[in-house]
Amino acid sequence: VYPLPDNITFEQGAGVNVPYATAYRALVQRGQAKAGEKLLVHGASGGVGIAAVQIAKALGVHVTGTASTEEGRALATREGAHAMLNHTEEGYLEGQGFDLILEMLANVNLEKDLNALNKYGRVVVIGNRGSLEFNPRLTMAKEADVRGMSLFNAPPELLASIHTALYAGLENGTLRPVVGTVLPLSEAHTAHEQVLKSGAQGKIILLP
Numbered sequence: 363v364y365p366l367p368d369n370i371t372f373e374q375g376a377g378v379n380v381p382y383a384t385a386y387r388a389l390v391q392r393g394q395a396k397a398g399e400k401l402l403v404h405g406a407s408g409g410v411g412i413a414a415v416q417i418a419k420a421l422g423v424h425v426t427g428t429a430s431t432e433e434g435r436a437l438a439t440r441e442g443a444h445a446m447l448n449h450t451e452e453g454y455l456e457g458q459g460f461d462l463i464l465e466m467l468a469n470v471n472l473e474k475d476l477n478a479l480n481k482y483g484r485v486v487v488i489g490n491r492g493s494l495e496f497n498p499r500l501t502m503a504k505e506a507d508v509r510g511m512s513l514f515n516a517p518p519e520l521l522a523s524i525h526t527a528l529y530a531g532l533e534n535g536t537l538r539p540v541v542g543t544v545l546p547l548s549e550a551h552t553a554h555e556q557v558l559k560s561g562a563q564g565k566i567i568l569l570p
Contacts, residue, residue, distance in 0.1 A: 397422030407434030
């Protein structure tokens, strides 16, 4: 249990723990993001995506996001993304170069990610919904890293570090949880349906 700063509502607080801690672990602890690097955040309008955009912007990282809808791209831009791409368009990553990519759907995007990486780039896999086949040579030419992550693998000292950083960001306004949909607990099935759809904007919150 962690305290919430006075400027954060309980609804916002419900959307902090998993998405913001996941984004911080992926971006900072696993991705080792550095100021001045170029970052791609897939699904930048979703809960983890928005958190990653806000954290990366605060770290001085140049952020490009992807979203499937105009509303989602506008939301991520408002939250700090420097540029947005439509991942439903063919060839949307052509001509791009990133030092770090946060990947929410690796079975669909990993090969495209590796092609879009700069030399010595990293892909951190946050989400995946199936298997894929790709050419490992793509990692060789650029000496690229593909790094898996799970928040639940973080040891206690790293979890404490994550939540110390998140509290500071919430308190000073750098981190601003975006609440998308608020539903009563009786509508949990609707929330599950919405989670599996593309075009998410912010967190889906269940209230008793």
